Amino acid sequence: MHQTNLCQSCGMPIDKHTLAGTNADGSPSSKYCAYCYQDGHFTEDDSFDEMYAKNYQRFLESDMNKFQKFFLKRMYTKKFMHGLDRWKNN
Ligand SMILES: [Zn+2]
Numbered sequence: 001m002h003q004t005n006l007c008q009s010c011g012m013p014i015d016k017h018t019l020a021g022t023n024a025d026g027s028p029s030s031k032y033c034a035y036c037y038q039d040g041h042f043t044e045d046d047s048f049d050e051m052y053a054k055n056y057q058r059f060l061e062s063d064m065n066k067f068q069k070f071f072l073k074r075m076y077t078k079k080f081m082h083g084l085d086r087w088k089n090n
Helices: 048-061 066-075 078-082
Strands: 020-022 028-033
Touching (some): 048 078
Antiparallel strands (some): 020 028
């Protein structure tokens, strides 16, 4: 069964190939989305709190449907974000 990867920086589901970030060699990243990761580097070097606020805002402005946003608001907490690889030790 296909499992959707979550970006390990912002938690966004990477369910389309176009949403994957790129590694230094140009190949698609299996860990990070295109917003967070380009050419082998994080696009933003913000603190945890800044990233959390930005990510949350971006989700709300995205084209997710109401149903998805309803779940997102309940699920997308700082605790959730601390569980992602990028923030585990922060
Ligand atoms: Zn991301």
